Amino acid sequence: SAVAYGLDAPFEIEYHDAVPSTNARARELADEGASDVVVLADEQTGGRGRLDRTWHSPSGGIWLSVLFRPDVPMAATPVFTLAAAVAVARAAREAGVEAVIKWPNDVLVEVDGEERKLVGILTEMEGEADRVSWVVVGIGINANVDPAALPSDAGATSLSAVKGAPVDRRRFTQRVLETFDTVGADPEAVLDEWREYASTLGRRVRIDTPGGDITGEAVDIEYPGSLVVDTGEERVTVAAGDCDHLR
Ligand code: BT5
Secondary structure: OOOEOOOOOOOEEEEEEEEOOHHHHHHHHHHOOOOOEEEEEEEEOOOEOHHHOEOOOOOOOEEEEEEEOOEOOHHHOHHHHHHHHHHHHHHHHHOOOOOEEEOOOEEEEEEOOEEEEEEEEEEEEEEEOOEEEEEEEEEEEOOOOOHHHOOHHHOEOOHHHHHOOOOOHHHHHHHHHHHHHHHOOOHHHHHHHHHHHEOOOOOEEEEEEOOEEEEEEEEEEEOOOEEEEEOOOOEEEEOOOEEEEOO
16 A cells, blocks of 8 residues: 555653543644654543443553554545554453454454453544544553443453453553554555454444445455445445444
8 A cells, every 4th residue: 555654653651540531632632733642541531432432441441542643544544443453452362362353443352152342442533535634543451450340231351351360551552552553554464464353254244334234244354444245245345334243
């Protein structure tokens, strides 16, 4: 791909014991002209998911947002969400947790035969169609969090619950940022590693899109982050939506 991702600058870290939302804080920094900053918090009091959902962020998690200004068009930004998922899945595997990726933005772990959510990712951006001004990739990792402290209907788990022991959050965060920084600059590498960890590919899925539901077999991921679904009649390329694994 011809776009310059340019994530090679060192990040500055802004740490908070508690903050409403690291994404909101990173957006504030973006409005002040900052770049290459990671906002990190032990606890968020107003964490957000997609579509204004609540993201529960008790103390002990890794709640972070990466602010950067890549030289890419708006349409290229979904690859950063994939890169974040790859970075966390790789770090989790290094820590002995067999994490998998569910399209588009979840990292899950199978617990007692059920896929449970370990990580959520929220990417926000502003700018022109042909060039973004800034991108904020928000990554919420249930690190050393008791799943009982999370809503029971969220189907959540944590690194410490799966491992039976707390993880070193500093080291884990470092690995996530290192991988995000290197792999994020190479979209082909992102897609390849994403395929390796994907639990969505080969599955029957139902995707709730703005244009209606699409059901079929997920067969591939395509730049910049679209899911290719075989409906039995045709192959459709889905750019965004909420995805359910049907089996
Ligand atoms: C996401 O939304 O998965 C994106 C979450 C992004 C959170 C990060 S933390 C750092 C940064 N700052 C922020 O304010 N946000 C970002 P979505 O796919 O819409 O999923 C939201 C749903 O996940 C909720 O409706 C709950 O059902 C469930 N949920 C909430 N908190 C959870 C948690 N800690 N672990 C697992 N599931 C959770």
